[in-house]
Amino acid sequence: MRAVDVAVIGGGVIGAACARAAALRGLTVGIFEPGPDPAAASPASAGLLAAQIEPLDNGLVALAVRSRDQYQRLAAELRDTTGIDIGFWAGGIAAIALDDEEADHLKDAVARQRQAGLRCDWLAAADVHERWPGAAPDCRGALFAPEDGTVDPQALTRACLADARRLGAALIAERVEEVDRDGGRATGVITAAGATAAEHVVVAAGAWSGELRGLPRPLPVEPVRGQMAAVPWPGGPPAILYHDHGYVLARGGAALLGSTMERAGFDSRVTNEGLAQIFRGAVRLLPRLETQPVVRMWAGLRPGTPDGRPILGPDPDVERLWYATGHGRNGVLLASLTGEITGDLLARGETDVDIAALEVQRFQS
Ligand SMILES: Cc1cc2nc3c(=O)[nH]c(=O)nc-3n(C[C@H](O)[C@H](O)[C@H](O)COP(=O)(O)OP(=O)(O)OC[C@H]3O[C@@H](n4cnc5c(N)ncnc54)[C@H](O)[C@@H]3O)c2cc1C
Structure with a gap:
């Protein structure tokens, strides 16, 4: 044995x-x-x-x-020992407010996070547009977490x-x-x-x-289905923009658009409705995505509790x-x-x- x-x-x-x-x-x-x-x-x-x-x-x-704070070291260790680049990027994530109520809610969250000793900024709408030209024209500001990011x-x-x-x-x-x-x-x-x-x-x-x-x-x-899609990044500085569980993320020349939260058992197919939800949310965050061709779409099952x-x-x-x-x-x-x-x-x-x-x-x- x-x-x-x-x-x-x-x-x-x-x-x-x-x-x-x-x-x-x-x-x-x-x-x-x-x-x-x-x-x-x-x-x-x-x-x-x-x-x-x-x-x-x-x-x-x-x-x-x-x-999250372990990833910088982990990325370096894994590169040394395996030669694999895990695509660690810590350029920050912006949670965008699209109306005044969301802005108030996010401003409170900025204050709470600062009180807890975390780095967190409130960006006025003009700051958002200066950093990411073309992002969310109806934006009312954003919570910016400068140490958040992504890995592949x-x-x-x-x-x-x-x-x-x-x-x-x-x-x-x-x-x-x-x-x-x-x-x-x-x-x-x-x-x-x-x-x-x-x-x-x-x-x-x-x-x-x-x-x-x-x-x-x-x-x-229990499985919680998440659908995703990829389109070519429409230009401009790389960014991760987030709103109400939806997001646009720059990776390797593509914009990854996500995602749904669905109870569909072990069914991991993509659906019209799921994709429509993702595209609607993504285009509000970055309207230039509207005319981009869809390169790929997929789904996976999160282990939910x-x-x-x-x-x-x-x-x-x-x-x-x-x-x-x-x-x-x-x-x-x-x-x-x-x-x-x-x-x-x-x-x-x-x-x-x-x-x-x-x-x-x-x-x-
Ligand atoms: C669309 C989508 C977007 C997401 N975005 C994010 C994100 O941005 N950030 C984030 O932190 N998380 C994100 N998540 C969540 C994250 O991906 C999951 O929480 C994480 O991948 C769970 O990892 P896991 O190893 O537990 O499960 P899985 O990756 O599902 O791995 C489970 C593995 O177990 C194997 N397996 C199953 N049964 C058996 C068995 N009986 N014997 C042996 N092997 C078995 C399967 O083949 C599978 O490979 C996202 C998830 C989805 C679906």
């Missing part, structure tokens, strides 16, 4: 970050990933590091900022997997059917090819995490079973810190990050 210290179920950005962190701490790792599911979230993601822009609850903002999620996943493999991890192209348990302890995973013994099992199977057999409890992780927070940490009843799933809209942003937390839990049994609000038992009725 194969044996590893850690079996990671899923090789998306979260499984990859956890596997790398475990391998860096000297553990032998098997990453079970049958080949990214066509509906997987990580390859579909925009890769925004929008810690100060996304409507996160207060506890999560602190973790998101902490994770596909490159990040690839680089974390490559680094984990460099450190001895094995990528096993098999779908896990069941988590193996011996009473109150996880003992490995079972695939169609047989069993693998493991000291620790990490559930990182994205939207499919709740489908695994052998888990001691139902996992409230009822309260929008990830599920992270130990199972309370089954020893050595760990969760790293349910990252919803912000899994790329949170991948770096998730890896660090999970790596420390696996290697030392503890983490210096307070994860009480993320633990699975919060869903126990």
